[in-house]
Amino acid sequence: MAEVYDAVIVGGGAAGMMCALTAGRRGRRVLLIEHANKVGKKILMSGGGRCNFTNTGTTPGNYLSANPHFCKSALARYTPWDFIAMVERHRIAYHEKELGQLFCDESSKLIVKMLVDECAAAGVRIETGCSIERIAHDEGDSGFRLHSTRGNIATTSLVIASGGLSIPSMGASGFGYELARRYGHNVLPLRAGLVPLTLSGKHQERLHDLSGVALPVTASCNGIDFSNQMLITHRGVSGPAILQISSYWQPGDDLRLDLLPGHDALDWLLSQQRERPAAELKTVLGETIAKRFAQRLCEVWLSNKPMKQYNLPELKQIAATLSSWPLIASGTEGYRTAEVTLGGVDTDEVSSSTMQSKRVPGLYFIGEVIDVTGWLGGYNFQWAWASGHAAGLAV
């Protein structure tokens, strides 16, 4: 005998839990299946353990997707303020770090506890350490028959909330993508996003001993730019500016760094020349950008001499290098350290208001498994909450 549910949700992460509690509140019989030993593992590790759970400035423009309009409906119907209201109801203290990013004061454990408590209050059954072995659904069927490691289950709606491929050690799997393909869905090419970039050969040799040095930059690639910190690592570069631009970069793309963000480089050099004619370039640069990095720039990419000895063409050349320094990355660190997976289930075949498959009635996709990926800064959780909520209202 199969247990019967209105909705079975596969994946007890951010999107799955939000979907489950929303459907449960509507009186639906809901089962949430998680194959790891506990739910919300990525929430626990997010934001350095403090979970950057939303961004108050969320707009559809903060997402990458082959269809930039797809995310609009769900984001409009479940806003950051809706999630903040739940956080406040649970008396979880939070603060804004920068740029609208909201973090827990204490621990991301409180966000997971809140979601689990809300699921319990809504009558959701959660099964951890449980996997789906087989799914039966014939064309014309009004539901799905699932064979799980805990027995047989019948459900009217099946929601895929199994997330992306990043951090396999936290339970990430290709389950959702494989299932989507099996049911005839197109899956757009997958790649790691919000990920450190690697350097190789002479590019790495020139920087690797500066590992740990951080400096503000504006990183530009393919018509978009992000101003924030860059961190040099022993394998390449990381830090928020690099993680952000990594989602827009692919091997071979031209990636440039403005090393004097907020300054017109030539004006700045000319004023330094006027004010400090005897100081060397590496000294004046080292007072504005990280000292060791400035020294390396002057050893490898720029000539170093007292400011008064540069003529105008030389200063123009230096300004061009400083404002548009080419970063030749060889690749990314991949899913091992990526925060998100770009690409995924093609939005063309999914309803933007309910997240239901246009191919298979009763099948839903939510969260990161869909081809919607947010910037760094709480946008990915906001998409998980909003898409989970949209499906939770529809199942």
Ligand SMILES: Cc1cc2nc3c(=O)[nH]c(=O)nc-3n(C[C@H](O)[C@H](O)[C@H](O)COP(=O)(O)OP(=O)(O)OC[C@H]3O[C@@H](n4cnc5c(N)ncnc54)[C@H](O)[C@@H]3O)c2cc1C
């Ligand atoms: C280190 C790190 C830090 C991050 N920090 C932030 C942050 O601060 N703010 C932010 O907005 N975003 C952050 N993100 C991104 C964010 O965690 C994800 O975008 C978000 O969790 C996606 O939600 P989801 O529910 O779609 O997937 P997930 O939260 O990944 O949940 C998917 C769940 O499905 C389970 N699962 C997978 N396959 C199966 C299967 N076959 N059967 C059953 N269960 C399965 C997984 O174990 C997992 O629990 C971070 C990501 C990482 C890796």
